[in-house]
Amino acid sequence: MPPLLALQETPVVEIERPPPRYLRQDEDWSGLRVIDDSKLRWQDRIKFVPLKQDRSFYATFGGHARARLESWDGFVFQPNDDQLVLSRIVPYADLHLGQLRLFGELVTARVADRDLPGGARSQDQDSIDILQAFAEIPIGVGSGEPIDLRAGRETFDMGDGRLIGPAPFGRNIARSWNAISARTTVSDWNWTGFWGELVVPVDGDLNRARGDQFWGVYGTTNLEGSTSRADTYLLGREQPSVAYNGSAGNEERYTGGGRLYRDPARRQIDFDVEAAYQLGQVGSSDISAYMIAAEAGYSHDGDLAPRAWIGADHASGDRSPGGDVETFSQLFPRGHRHLGFIDVVGRQNILAMHIGMSIKLNKRLTLAAIAHTFRLSDSSDALYNAGGVPIIPAGSSTSRRVGDEIDLTVSTKFGSNTSVLLGYSHFFGGRLQRDAGLEETVRFFYLSLSYSL
Numbered sequence: 001m002p003p004l005l006a007l008q009e010t011p012v013v014e015i016e017r018p019p020p021r022y023l024r025q026d027e028d029w030s031g032l033r034v035i036d037d038s039k040l041r042w043q044d045r046i047k048f049v050p051l052k053q054d055r056s057f058y059a060t061f062g063g064h065a066r067a068r069l070e071s072w073d074g075f076v077f078q079p080n081d082d083q084l085v086l087s088r089i090v091p092y093a094d095l096h097l098g099q100l101r102l103f104g105e106l107v108t109a110r111v112a113d114r115d116l117p118g119g120a121r122s123q124d125q126d127s128i129d130i131l132q133a134f135a136e137i138p139i140g141v142g143s144g145e146p147i148d149l150r151a152g153r154e155t156f157d158m159g160d161g162r163l164i165g166p167a168p169f170g171r172n173i174a175r176s177w178n179a180i181s182a183r184t185t186v187s188d189w190n191w192t193g194f195w196g197e198l199v200v201p202v203d204g205d206l207n208r209a210r211g212d213q214f215w216g217v218y219g220t221t222n223l224e225g226s227t228s229r230a231d232t233y234l235l236g237r238e239q240p241s242v243a244y245n246g247s248a249g250n251e252e253r254y255t256g257g258g259r260l261y262r263d264p265a266r267r268q269i270d271f272d273v274e275a276a277y278q279l280g281q282v283g284s285s286d287i288s289a290y291m292i293a294a295e296a297g298y299s300h301d302g303d304l305a306p307r308a309w310i311g312a313d314h315a316s317g318d319r320s321p322g323g324d325v326e327t328f329s330q331l332f333p334r335g336h337r338h339l340g341f342i343d344v345v346g347r348q349n350i351l352a353m354h355i356g357m358s359i360k361l362n363k364r365l366t367l368a369a370i371a372h373t374f375r376l377s378d379s380s381d382a383l384y385n386a387g388g389v390p391i392i393p394a395g396s397s398t399s400r401r402v403g404d405e406i407d408l409t410v411s412t413k414f415g416s417n418t419s420v421l422l423g424y425s426h427f428f429g430g431r432l433q434r435d436a437g438l439e440e441t442v443r444f445f446y447l448s449l450s451y452s453l
Contacts, residue, residue, distance in 0.1 A: 016031070017029075017031075017044075017047075019416060020062075020064070020416070020417065020452035020453075022157070022166060022168050022174075023155060023157055023166070024062060024064070024092050024094070024105065025092075025094065025103050025105075025132070027060075029047040029048050029060050030048075030058075030096070032044050032047060032048035033048065033055050033058070043417075043453065046060070046061045046062065046453075047060050047061070047062065048060065049061065051095075051097070056098060057096065057097050057098065058096050059093060059094065059095050059096070060093070060094040060096075061091075061092070061093050061094075062091070062092055062452070062453045063089065063090055063091035063092060063452070063453055064088075064089075064090045064450070064451070064452045064453075065087075065088070065089045065090070065450070065451050065452075066086075066087065066088050066448060066449065066450040066451075067085065067086070067087045067448065067449050068085065068086040068087070068172075068446060068447070068448035068449075069083070069084075069085055069446065069447045069448070070082075070083070070084050070085075070086065070444070070445070070446045071083045071443075071444070071445040071446070072116060072442075072443070072444055073441075073442070073443040073444075074427075074439045074441050074442040074443060075116050075117070075442065076117070076344060076385070076391055076442075077344070077391070077392070077429060077433050077436075077438035077439045077440070077442065078117070078438065078439060079439060080116050080117065082113075082114065082115050082116045083113065084111060084112060084113050084114040084115075084116070085111070085112045085113065086109070086110075086111050086112075086124060086172045087109065087110050087111075087112075087172075088107060088108065088109040088110075088172050088173070089107070089108050089109075090105060090106065090107050090108075090131060091105070091106055092104060092105040092106075092132075099137055099138055100135065100136075100137050101135070101136040101137070102134075102135055102136075103132060103133070103134055103136070104130070104132065104133045105130075105131045105132040105133070106128060106129070106130060106131060107126060107128070107129060107130075107131040107173055107174075108126065108127060108128045108129075109124060109125055109126050109172045109173050109201075110125055111124040111125045111172065120203075122200065122201045122202060122203065123171045123172065123173055123201060124171065124172040124173065125172070125173075125201075125203050126173055126201045126202070126203050126207070127203055127204055129201065129206065129207045130153060130207065131153070131155070131173070131174060131176055132152070132153050132154055132155055132176055133152045133153045134150045134151060134152030134153060134154050134179075135150065135151055135152055136148055136149065136150045137149055141184075144184075144186070145184050145185045145186065146184065147182050147183070147184040148182065148183045148184065149180075149181075149182050150179070150180070150181045150182070150183075151179075151180050151181075152178075152179070153176050153177070153178055153179070153199065154176060154177060154179045154181060154194075154196070155174050155175060155176045155177075156175075156177065156179075156181075156194065156196075156332075157334065158192065158218045158231075158233070159218070159220075159231050159233070159259055159274070160259070160261070160272060160274065160334075160337065160338075161333060161334025161337050162274060162291075162293060162330075162333055162334075162337075162338065162347065163233075163235070163255065163257075163276065163330065163331045163332065163333060164218070164235075164331065164332055164333075164334075165332060165333055165334025165335070165337075166334065167332070167333065167334055167335040168334070168335065169334075169335040169336045169341075170335035170336060170343050170386060171335065173201050175198065175199075175332055176199045177194075177196030177197060177198055177199060177209070177214065178196055178197050178199060178209045179194055179195060179196030179197075180194065180195050180196070181193065181194035181195075181196075182194075188221050188222070188224075189219045189220070189221045190219065190220050190221065191217060191218070191219045192217070192218045192219075193216070193217045193218075194214075194215060194216065194217075194218075195213070195214075195215035196209075196213070196214055196215070197209030197210070197211065197212060197213050197214075198210065198212040198213075198214060198332075211239070211240055212237070212238075212239040213236075213237065213238045213239070214235070214236070214237050214331075214332070215235070215236050215237075216233060216234055216235035216236055216255075217233065217234055218231065218232075218233040218235075219231065219232050219233065227262055227263075227267050228260060228261065228262045229260075229261055229262070229263075230258065230259065230260050230261075231258060231259040231260075231261075231274075232257070232258045232259075233255070233256070233257055233258070234254070234255070234256050235254070235255040235256075235331065236252075236253070236254050236255075237251070237252075237253050237255075237329070237331060238250070238251065238252050238253075239251050242282060243282075244282060244318060244325045244327045245317075245318040245321050245322075245325070245327060245380070245381050245382065245394050246321035246322035246323075246394075247282050247283060247285040247318075247321075247322055247323065247324075247325050248282065248283055249281075249282050249283020249284065249285070250282075250283065251280070251281070251282045252280045252281050253278055253279075253280040253281075253282075253287055253329055254278065254279055254280050255276050255277070255278045255329075255331065256276065256277055256278075257274065257275055257276025257277065257291075258274070258275065258276075259272070259273065259274040260272075260273050260274075261273065261274075264297055264299055264307060267299075268298060268299050268300070268301070269296070269297070269298055270296070270297045270298075270299070270309075271294075271295065271296045271297070272293075272294065272295045272296075272311075273292075273293070273294045273295075274291075274292070274293045274294075275290070275291065275292040275293075276290065276291050276292075276328075277289070277290045278290065278328060278329060282325045285322075285323060285324055285325050286324045286325070287324070287325045287326075288324060288325075288326055289315075289316045289325065289326050289327060289328040289329070290315075290316050290328060291313075291314065291315040291316065291328045291330075291347060292313075292314050293311070293312070293313045293314070293338065294311060294312055295309055295310070295311030295312075296309065296310060296311070297309030297310075304359040304360055304361070305359065305360045306357060306358065306359045307357065307358050308355075308356070308357045309355070309356050309357075310353075310354070310355045310356075311338070311353070311354050311355075312351075312352065312353045312354075313338055313339065313347065313350065313351075313352045313353075313354075314350070314351050314352075314377065315328040315330070315347045315348055315349065315350050315377065316328045316349070316377055316378075317348070317349025317350075317376060317377035317378035317380070317381035318349070318378060318380060318381040318394070319378050319380055319381075320380055321380065321394060321395075326378075326381075327348055327349055327381055327384075328347065328348055328349070329348065329388070330346050330347035330348055330384075330388055333346070333347060333386070335386060336386075338352075338354070339352060339372065339374075339386065340370075340372050340405040340407060340425065340427075341405075341407045341409075341423060341425045341444065341446075342405060342425045342427050342442050342444050343385055343386035343387075344383075344385050344386075344391060344427060344442065345372075345374050345383070345384075345385065345386070345402065345405075346384040346385050346386045346387065346388055348384040348388060349376055349377045349378060349381040349382065349383070349384060350374060350375075350376065350377060350383075350384075350402075351374070351375045351376070351377050351400075352372060352373065352374045352375070353372070353373050354370055354371065354372045354373075355370070355371050356368065356369060356370035356371070357369055364412050364413045364414070365410070365411075365412045366409075366410070366411045366412070367409070367410055368407075368408070368409045368411075369406070369407070369408050369409075370406070370407045371404070371405070371406050371407075372404060372405040372406075372407070373403075373404045374402035374403055374404070374405070375400045375401055375402055376400040376401075376402060376432070377400075378400075379395075379397065379398055379399065379400045380394055380395065381394050382394045383402060383432065392432060392433070392436050392438065393436075396432065396435055396436035397431060397432045397434075397435030397436060398435075399430070399431040399432050399435065400432075401430045401431055401432055402429070402430070402432055403427055403428050403429040403430050403432070403433070403440070404427070404428045405425060405426065405427045405428070406425065406426050407423065407424075407425045408423060408424045408425070409421060409422065409423040410422045410423070417451055417452055417453060418449070418450070418451050419449075419450045420447075420448070420449055420450075421446070421447070421448045421450075422446075422447050423444075423445070423446050423447075424443075424444070424445050424446075425442075425443075425444040425445075426441070426442070426443055426444075427441065427442035427443075427444075428440070428441065429441060429442070
């Protein structure tokens, strides 16, 4: 009997749809070009909107929304208790007009009932403004790889976020720069060069750059014959009127460094080692500072898919007030990734160790616990928070003991678009806080709901 051809289905072309990323400009939806309209999912219809009959011009639309409840007890080692709600909506549009690309992203962010010091901070609240808006076009250079040029307002996220990141967790509004950047590949290295001025959010007014200039070149490559990768970078920053432990003036700082790492998703044993050195001037004082960080982990593919890891972080501090500046500057780090969710410790004048473990109860539910211990690199310098602000002044104590922190998180996903994060963090302070006349304990609870389309 011949097969029932009428009942056979035409094979469906499958593509790998990119998961939502924090930087939405990194998503590539061009694969939907080859799928017949009748086979598209409902989300696909806004991810690939043809603007020409041959589908060479198209638009992508989407957005992100988040609501986050926070509860604080002992905020920044002060007798400050508060409960507040942060919210943000970030819609975007991505137009591909042949070789020309136009990307735009708006942000509206609010904070309700924040009675902590500083009130509704500029980094948390903005009625509506432009978060990103840039044009991109490839420029051919001889027979080599093209250079993708971007100009406009852009957000950067490079490496593991120790020095360059959007700070998506602690801030309600991501960092962005009025910038010019270029991307290309040379001899298996992917290079990004950039120059930009940091944009400062101002609620009720157009956000503008305020003279904090940042530039550099960042390269990354796969090591031949290995599952490991390497990064190298040279960064520069100029900003007016800064102060480090008695030295003040305009800052001109250069950072050179490198990173060697293996992604936990690629091998059972992973590692990450990064080191950087800084020089330059603050006023008439010379800069000589450094940092080194290392982490090693082990993952098991069996039940619960556990991963355990241990790491250490060291960033130099200043050995005496005034004179040469030995305080490392953390530049623009990604929030929470390495030094605790409470954010009272930044990568400046710090010696830290951490150990952690995560398990997956199923494909979508993950539990994690991380324990940190902190010491000052030098007791003659301050304790700086995740924003680089000194929160315990230099000379407050002869002790270098900062304290310990425990971070507990539960994260889950509903489909590919909705995620929930529940967490509790507890900081156990010690002699440094007692000698400075501050609270020794900080308790932080948070619950966030995010949706990305």
